[in-house]
Amino acid sequence: MSHLGVGKRPYSDEPVTAEVSPETLIVSATFLPSPESQRGDQYLDAPESKRHKGESNNPATPSSSGTDIYGNLLDVPSSPLSSVASDLSDWPEAIEEQRVRSLVAKTRKPLASIRVTARQAQKQTRLPQTPKPTKVQQPRKVVKAPQNPISVKASSTPRSTKPPRTPKPPKAPRTPKSAKQLPTPISGTRHSGRVSAIAASSAITNLYARYPVEDNHASSPSGAPVAYTAEANFAERPTTPPLQDSQVLGVGNRRASLKEAPMRPPVSPITPAATQHPTVSDEASRSRFVIPDFNLPPPWGPTTDQTPNAVETQVDSSELTDGSSPQSLVHSEDFVATEKELYLWDIAKQISNTRPSGSGPKSAPSNPPQVWADGRQALCETLPYYRAYQGGGYCTDGLARAFMFDSNSHPRDYMGKNVVISRAGGGKSKDETSGQMVVKSDQKETSQVLDVLNNIAQRNPVVIIVGENNPTCPSQPPHAYCVMDWFKPTHVWWEKTQGYKMIRYRFEKLRPYKNCWWVPSNWPEPIGLGDLEPPVAKPCNACSHESLQVYINGWMCLHPTCLKFWKLADGSEPREDGLLYDPRFLTAHTPWPHCSEPSPIRPELLTVSALPIQGQNLSLEAWKGFACPKCGRCNSREAWEGWECAANGCGFSYGLEHTLVPATSLRDPYFPLGTGYAFSRDLIGKGSPVKLRVEFAHNYRINYFDIPGIDGFIAHLIANKTINEEPNGPNDMFEDLQLNDIKLRRSPLPKGQLKGPSLTNHFVVNYGMPYKFVAGPQSHPFETATRAIKTTRSRLNWAGRLVAPDMPNEFNEVLALGYFEEQTINYHDDGEFGLGPTIATLSLGCTAKMKIRMKANPYHGITKTKKTEDSSYFATTPLPGCQKYEARKAIHDTLTALKITDPAAYKARLKKLPKELGLTSTGHARDALEMKLGHGDIVIMHGTGIQEYYEHRVEPMGKLRFALTCRYIDPESLKPADRPAYAVLPDDGVYDGSLLPQAD
């Protein structure tokens, strides 16, 4: 026999320098490295397996040349960051990037300079210029906004009202064949392998997304492009050379070296992030939309058929794909849209159409999730990155680890293949009538927001988990909680909803081309990540802070204290139900210096050293859950013996070898036990009414704790060496319990607030009379019990009679509890009907703290109710140590009399008393007593009053402990169905502690 699997497997930086302004909010991941490091970035985004040969990962190697897997000669300096490049062999579509890199390689020039050259070249070749006075460089659809902008569609505008097409300027030399239509914004072209206009477009925009357009104000003296993301600092552009990639922690000009690393990035209104934006030219800033010129030839120069040329495209811009028109969604009297704007609107609408309608069943996901859970406890016990039992976000030590998005979402939340947008957590309160969580005030910049900003600054990704009730998930998650993937937090910004300010987050999948189980197989992807030009960034003319354009409806200042905050160009606030994400913002690719996952989303199974190391299988992580390698289910560890997957039909289980913890290893070097009476370490709390009596008998030091007002006592029998070493005594029992399977399991708890099943913290099993109370465990007959269980009953019967000779019944039940490292039993009482009045526990293994405190109702003097107004005075005899003891004592007799003479007046008085006496219901009573239970010690609680007014908690202080508690359970108190099918015979044990040699 081996218990716990003995010999077999029983189952097959530094503080902040940047200020965080309370009224502003941040910007996103602005990683704007020097051209060299940008190459590194692009490099790192590509599959490791496809990186060119000859590249060195040695940070000291400034550059290397070689060929890519296609044989293209590369001469790209490797970034120092390339050493953190991850294996993206699961990234099948890196071909596009590879092509771009090979083109770059052919030029043998840094990309930034290539682009500049290309722009200059284009300026020179764009001849002749369209005559200035016409002011119209592109054909524009003029759509007069009707009185009711929603009722009239753009299609109502007769074609004849189109302004005459401006004559096309002659093509620049080597301009590619023009596309006859604007590319259909469906990203299928990436998959088809056909080189289409959109594919070419994506090549350009991918580059734009990865390499910021240089402009005068965005260049450091060294010439390296610098991104401005902290809007508040837009005016104070940096004059110092940019830091090395590895030093960049902050954003904008508040970047700091590691030495002065801001743990909190600067707070600024919007997050133009690493999604680099082109210069806002004078002309562009005058227009309603800032549309970067993405007709520029690609940086490597025009190629035969790959450059999009929107100017020459023909598109029926009067209607978007769903029949609506942009002006129906823009508060504008004279909306004028270019074809490109319409193109963007069209994509925006298509993206919007991919969102679940909210009516009817959702599609199934394309694949099963890799990790999932049926309940919150299993999820939180299994995933090291998500231990949040309440709320959606899990943050520790100032950093965000994971977010879970379930039913509590905002209508503008978005979940796509690569991007997730959500409202920041918190800031909602319960509506008394509907019981729903509603927005009632401006959101606050909570610590969670700051933690997300820390993640952005430190390039720490987060995991996103989706709940089955999430309305924005494109498919129906198949389980209560499903892990999506690692995401980069990219932007944090302010918006407004229902008149209140709120904070929003944008996340981007860390590895964009990894399989996304959550999109249905037929899910249309209107545009790929990074396939459009970067989002528009504009400074506000009122506050001068720069904000990105988040919605296609128009640019708005997102600085929360600005007068123009959340206002469109015409000064009106947008209609919330008409807001559509600007696809340039939504699908922007945010470069990071790495795309490697800090740990697998499906945690690996716990393994321990093959060496017989005591306690390695009893650690905190050893009783956490496991994600089944067969089916992905997160399971709490339920059995003492090992882990079992509870998914239907899965059947996977495993366990760890147990190395016996010998009783000799329990010796405490500071409190060694001898054959004399042991040293006591019990403490009575400050101000506690508890009184101590001490006796010494049969090798036990016996501390009796009396509680005034309570009929009964607590006795702590502290064992010495003689007791622990006696044959079949505590030492032998401790080893016996490790060597035999006593069927310990964590017990199911009654349905609480957590979704899914919940289990007790500790492992438990019952022998003898069934224990059918809260978290009632399995019960077994004594005859099947190991010797330690049987002898416990006999030992505790002897001890019970010793301290409470009036004990009416001998014990007929043993409840065994097993504790691994950091398992505890929280405050509870043992006062269930039919139990007691004497309860005795033998403690085996590591020392534990046992804490005793007065229960909430007798302590506060107020009944516990859901609503404060329903509560009233708790009219039992006040006990010393309770709140307002003297005042309560003074009114007690009159109150008792009133109950008999005038019950109605008594009831009314009870309602008034809490206020009258100044009672509060917050907080808990202090611990009245703390006992240190050593190996072999016995605690006996005698008298029903103790259980009625006091509660206890036990915190073991080591890696392995058993508590064997004996009670008398009146069989008549059990429902017939709960009575045992076996006989519970009288104790045949003959333990007599008085037979031991006397203490020295």
Ligand SMILES: O=C(O)CCC(=O)C(=O)O
């Ligand atoms: O672990 C212990 O010593 C306490 C056990 C206990 O409180 C109980 O069984 O009710």
